[in-house]
Amino acid sequence: MKSYAKMSSLYAPTLKEDPAEAELASHRLLLRAGMIRREAAGLYSYLPLAWRSLMKIEGVIREEMEDIGAQEMLTPILTDAELWHQSGRWDAYGPELMRIKDRHDHEYALGPTHEETYTDLVRNELSSYKQLPVTLYHIQDKFRDERRPRFGLMRSREFIMKDGYSFSADQESLQRCYDDESRAYANVMRRCGLWCLPVAADTGQIGGSTSIEFMAIADAGEAELVYCDKCGYAADTEAATAPISLEDGEPGELEKVETPGCSTIADLAAFLGVPEGATRKALALMDGDGRPVVVFVPGDHEMNDVKASHAFGDYHLMSDEELEQTGLVKGFIGPIGLPEGVRACFDQSLKGSVWWAVGANEAGYHYVHAKLGRDLTIADDAWVDVISAKAGDLCPTCGEPLKLARGIECGQVFQLGTKYSEPMGATFMDVDGKEKPLVMGCYGIGVSRMLAAIVEQHHDEHGITWPVCVAPYEVEVVPLTVGDEVVWPVADRVARELVAAGVEVVVDDRKERPGVKFNDADLMGFPYQVVCGKKAIANGKVEVKVRATGEREEVAIEEVAKFLAEKVVPQRA
């Protein structure tokens, strides 16, 4: 940077009012601070200030990728339909995949992710184990035609993503690539000022067997997760396999008790005088093959739809009619004496509990003191993993109670294995002379979403509070008057000295009232403000304000550049 930027010519049109359409702080503040503009539903322009922050985020990503030997390149956005047919995703992807025909009626997809492209790229050129592993990536606009684009940069239809792909000879090498990327991703998030948890995740659309999501903790997040303050364990509530804090029932002989009207867990627990966790909730469903199943989960937990789909396919909860046809008694279903033909499954969290209170399959009756191994025996294949974790469940790593939080998915790493290389025929000659499919990993960062997540974590009621590492400018100089002979020369001098000290500076050189300038400065949220006013200058000083904390301090004019450079430089990414 050769000179300071001037607010008068900076293209950053601020808004006085909150835009009606913006629910989230990041959406509202990025709009108001003149950093983004909506072009159409789910389509945003990044104005110069936002772009400066994005470039810093991209810079951090590039450094971390270079550090682990990942090579940057760029593939086209238009991806040939033929490749998507080969992988089977042309049909599987659904309407989120944006499709286009060229003048010869040939079909392409606007890449939402580029597994096919990269697999195709290397399939004729990575032919020997000697060339492996290789990790390639690019940073590029991606396209997903969201059914309901919303929340500004959080869920848009065109967004900036870093996506990378590793190609290995075996699982061990993939694991190393995956671990490298995971470490690099954690660094990226931390260096960009994000409090992010690496979270065990469901693998969704991309496929593959192992995955970590990098979740920025924020109330605005769409994902629900549990995490452990003590050991750092974290998981999607959908993916967590936390053992629950199981409250066992009372020991005793199996006994059928009358429980009139106790068709809900709350009623039953109250009636029996036990915690809800000591009862067993029964969920009756028809599995993907149309067969009746009853699943038992701890009374104080919910069955999770995604997990249940993994266990039972395209299932649905039974209707009253289906219950009746199957012979199940609503509200009183239990594992002992189930009607013939109904399969019983049990959430794995119940393994640690011995004494159960369960329905008696008879209206108005429950069993108490049902003992695992005595009154009911569960086959190995009847254990399933179907409940959502919740706050208070015990950490599977260290046993401490878990906390609940919401998270914004900013990055994700996957072990794909041979999911793409096999159908697409991307093979190599291994050291043993055999042809094998490449073992792949894929790694994504939502660059533009990160920007929104940073604002979610760094704002207050007045505006954004950029951390230095990704701030569009590091210091704003605010002369209370412009063009006069006292204040302006000081502001100009301070700004020049800051630039000379290597600091990124913008000067609010507009002929506006101080109040307007202060409001805009707080809204745009550059980390440090240098307020130049007559009174302080008379004493040879200017006022330095730390935007995030509101701290103010008077500093001698001739020292302020050094003073701020010493604060700013160590905070850079």
Add this chain to the structure above:
Amino acid sequence: MKSYAKMSSLYAPTLKEDPAEAELASHRLLLRAGMIRREAAGLYSYLPLAWRSLMKIEGVIREEMEDIGAQEMLTPILTDAELWHQSGRWDAYGPELMRIKDRHDHEYALGPTHEETYTDLVRNELSSYKQLPVTLYHIQDKFRDERRPRFGLMRSREFIMKDGYSFSADQESLQRCYDDESRAYANVMRRCGLWCLPVAADTGQIGGSTSIEFMAIADAGEAELVYCDKCGYAADTEAATAPISLEDGEPGELEKVETPGCSTIADLAAFLGVPEGATRKALALMDGDGRPVVVFVPGDHEMNDVKASHAFGDYHLMSDEELEQTGLVKGFIGPIGLPEGVRACFDQSLKGSVWWAVGANEAGYHYVHAKLGRDLTIADDAWVDVISAKAGDLCPTCGEPLKLARGIECGQVFQLGTKYSEPMGATFMDVDGKEKPLVMGCYGIGVSRMLAAIVEQHHDEHGITWPVCVAPYEVEVVPLTVGDEVVWPVADRVARELVAAGVEVVVDDRKERPGVKFNDADLMGFPYQVVCGKKAIANGKVEVKVRATGEREEVAIEEVAKFLAEKVVPQRA
């Protein structure tokens, strides 16, 4: 850069054979050197080496843009059809514009250029002359569905472009923005190692009235241009208004001479014993309104189709039938005694000539010594500008003979005026309190095409000869053996010392024969090679080869890093 790159893990698969589809050197060499790969017709991936060069080009663009106060940002690739309807280009653009529908059947274009987007962006926010001028730009993938994509990166369907837009209050301010951009563009080309001429250009699809193209001189260029070695004047042959080196006829009385069989210029000039330039070629055409016109041009020049379209609209040359109906005698048409109803026009280059040899409108006869002002008078509105310039025409600036060359269009600047702001209603309040349309300029650089142009200008029969300023790496270290105890430690040491000296280094650490390494080194074309072999090392030396010139020099091992750093650093962009 923390350590040197290793050829063994670099993703740069070279090809031994010339790819059949590649006609141009840049296409062939970028493919062979493992720098680009074709994904589909007109769609290319930039592999890591090419990407490094592209990032350097983009870096130079960013520096030059910052220097003139242009602000970088990014708009979406998807552009709302509604905006294209407002500008009138949805229909005008034709099949080159790639169109897509979203899940709600709303139409978008994949931006081939973004006048509409930027005009729309600012139309509600640049409301006062106080905010002007503003210049915004982005670097982004663009899309044009070329009828015949070809020549690799030269004419592809998805390509990287820097496009910028300036918004001014008046023409004077636009001229300043335009001049700034023109200067910056010349700097960009020069700093990226391109011999580029700024060429007066036709304004084509974008519209507006004044334009300069930045043409990289190369035989592979699609554009034909004339330029002056002496003063730097250059123009598209389509746009040049060069006065021709006019050979005047002989003075004398008007005389009708029999010219049997002389229906071509060559025949006539030979028969009369005068240079072809002293004769007048007559072109009979029907103009866009269906009216007959005869245009006279110097006998040794061609009428240019683009210029003729500007003068006569959607014209066509007359058929024999139309000639007959109009009463024109093919091969003997002249300005004296034209049939009634036929308009005569004259290329402006003829203004400087007095004595003409022309057809007599009678089969087998011409007039000689026809004198301008005596035997024929030409009305002011009969002068048109329709000929292509050619080598030997005189420079309109300094009078020296022009040279002919072919050029690759790498950049273009336009004065758009109010072509977009007016129909789209992008107005501001001027200092006089009146609402006026913004006065716009637009400025484009074909970033990926620049890469191809650089290779066209920098290659030889063995491969690419990158200039340092845009080379993927600056130095390649070539150990003739790898992993041994003599050569490898020297290569490793030299590479490390080069990295420590800030030089970008790749080491060919592959266990390949020296011949393979030398061929690949020349093909990839890093500017300097350091060959490490046993013999030289025995004398404490390594061999430095300058790729572009082939010069070789032995340098002491302990001095080579400093030796090369001193050569490399001053050549950087």
